[in-house]
Amino acid sequence: MARASNYRARPEAAGWQSRLAAAQLVWAAMARGEDLETAMGSSPAFRSLSGADRGFARAIASAALRAVGRIDWALGGMVQRPLADIEPPVLALLRVGAAQLWLMKVAEHAAVSATVEAAAHWDIARRGGGLINAVLRRAAREAEAFDGSPAEAVWPDWLAAKLKSALGVDRAQAMALLQLEEPTIDLTLRDADDASGWAEKLGGELLPNGTIRLGDGAGLVDLPGYAEGAWWVQDVAASLPVTLLGDVRGLAVADLCAAPGGKAMQLAARGARLSAVEMSAQRIERLRENATRTGLSMELVQADARTWRPPVLLDAVLLDAPCSALGVIRRHPEGVWRRDPKDFARYPTVQRALVDAAAEMLRRGGTLVYSVCTPSPEEGRDVVEAAIAGGAWKRLPFAAGEAPGFDHSLTPEGDLLTAPAASTADAPQTQCDVFFIARLERI
Numbered sequence: 001m002a003r004a005s006n007y008r009a010r011p012e013a014a015g016w017q018s019r020l021a022a023a024q025l026v027w028a029a030m031a032r033g034e035d036l037e038t039a040m041g042s043s044p045a046f047r048s049l050s051g052a053d054r055g056f057a058r059a060i061a062s063a064a065l066r067a068v069g070r071i072d073w074a075l076g077g078m079v080q081r082p083l084a085d086i087e088p089p090v091l092a093l094l095r096v097g098a099a100q101l102w103l104m105k106v107a108e109h110a111a112v113s114a115t116v117e118a119a120a121h122w123d124i125a126r127r128g129g130g131l132i133n134a135v136l137r138r139a140a141r142e143a144e145a146f147d148g149s150p151a152e153a154v155w156p157d158w159l160a161a162k163l164k165s166a167l168g169v170d171r172a173q174a175m176a177l178l179q180l181e182e183p184t185i186d187l188t189l190r191d192a193d194d195a196s197g198w199a200e201k202l203g204g205e206l207l208p209n210g211t212i213r214l215g216d217g218a219g220l221v222d223l224p225g226y227a228e229g230a231w232w233v234q235d236v237a238a239s240l241p242v243t244l245l246g247d248v249r250g251l252a253v254a255d256l257c258a259a260p261g262g263k264a265m266q267l268a269a270r271g272a273r274l275s276a277v278e279m280s281a282q283r284i285e286r287l288r289e290n291a292t293r294t295g296l297s298m299e300l301v302q303a304d305a306r307t308w309r310p311p312v313l314l315d316a317v318l319l320d321a322p323c324s325a326l327g328v329i330r331r332h333p334e335g336v337w338r339r340d341p342k343d344f345a346r347y348p349t350v351q352r353a354l355v356d357a358a359a360e361m362l363r364r365g366g367t368l369v370y371s372v373c374t375p376s377p378e379e380g381r382d383v384v385e386a387a388i389a390g391g392a393w394k395r396l397p398f399a400a401g402e403a404p405g406f407d408h409s410l411t412p413e414g415d416l417l418t419a420p421a422a423s424t425a426d427a428p429q430t431q432c433d434v435f436f437i438a439r440l441e442r443i
């Protein structure tokens with residue numbers, strides 16, 4: 001059974017205030033479509049908390065939102081009417097109570113009574129106290145109800161179907177289970193020389209590709225090396241596109257979709273003469289801050305990469321294209337419930353236009369690495385196949401060992417599709433975001 005292993009049990013945890021705050025966060029996310037960060041600013045109950053109570057409220061809300069589809073699946077068998085007919089604030093309290101009982105192992109008396117009491121302090125939920133009490137008592141008795149829910153019920157049906165089709169059942173299931181856990185924090189080093197020394201200094205684990213993995217992000221800015229920009233946060237899979245571009249030292253390179261800059265900083269750190277192109281004025285400021293903190297040198301260009309052209313032809317282009325981002329949903333799991341898959345139809349058009357633009361920027365023999373953080377074939381494989389069919393490109397397949405630790409992610413065509421794996425016992429790097437990566441040569 002998969003449990004959210006990094007929740008800290010707090011059996012006698014504080015009172016109704018943290019449950020009320022957690023329920024307001026869940027309600028704002030699920031009924032009002034706010035993301036968790038925005039909700040933390042808009043909930044009066046959350047804002048009034050401090051210290052451990054605030055952390056606990058956030059942890060409950062996060063656990064509930066990570067698992068909300070499965071919680072609802074299990075609660076559905078305990079309530080006489082459809083969950084959609086329950087007042088949203090009351091439903092939020094039920095979800096918060098269930099998360100404490102089923103995921104965080106909070107003792108029944110603390111979880112149930114404090115959650116019921118929270119209802120009494122929230123005008124729009126007050127009438128639901130009796131229902132909350134009855135359902136949560138049953139939820140405490142039927143502790144196995146959550147474990148009996150299908151792993152992929154963490155997602156809306158359309159998304160579960162899409163991910164199963166793109167990744168296969170096993171990897172989709174591993175991805176669904178990984179979503180229950182707070183993501184670990186991965187760091188990329190500016191200078192790869194002393195990776196094991198840094199891993200020790202930071203108390204992290206060194207992954208085969210040189211990424212350092214930390215248990216959580218607590219106190220990140222106080223860690224050694226932050227102030228002088230010796231590392232930045234970047235999921236292990238997100239670091240691979242630059243690795244797969246090969247040796248870029250001294251080469252003229254453009255990163256066409258550069259902000260907030262994880263990959264641009266990797267390119268600059270590896271000695272590329274880099275133009276970092278980014279369309280969004282707001283996001284390019286984040287890139288500027290990151291480049292300043294790390295002291296890495298790059299030319300920042302605010303432009304639409306579909307029309308921008310470099311003054312001279314380039315040796316290499318990194319195109320980390322805008323996409324549906326379905327491969328990183330574990331970072332904002334609440335977001336998927338308000339997404340409309342029809343919106344994704346626009347991405348392949350933009351992605352193809354960006355690949356065509358890259359063809360005009362590269363010298364013959366120059367290299368393009370194309371990446372998207374989604375497993376959708378329409379945004380990955382199909383874009384690449386269409387580009388090759390257009391006659392300007394040939395595929396440069398990845399060889400075993402080029403992305404250390406990720407040989408199992410090579411596709412039959414020689415692209416890479418990273419994904420969580422069912423067995424992570426001896427392969428921690430398989431706890432990762434989902435990226436599709438391909439490498440093409442300009443012909």
Ligand SMILES: C[S@@+](CC[C@H](N)C(=O)[O-])C[C@H]1O[C@@H](n2cnc3c(N)ncnc32)[C@H](O)[C@@H]1O
Pocket residue numbers: 256257258259260261262263264277278279280283303304305306320321322323
């Ligand atoms: C997936 S994010 C890039 C992440 C970045 N490569 C990194 O590693 O931090 C895509 C970025 O492309 C930018 N973008 C989207 N369309 C663009 C275009 N036509 N030209 C330039 N940038 C674009 C978006 O504003 C967004 O910042």
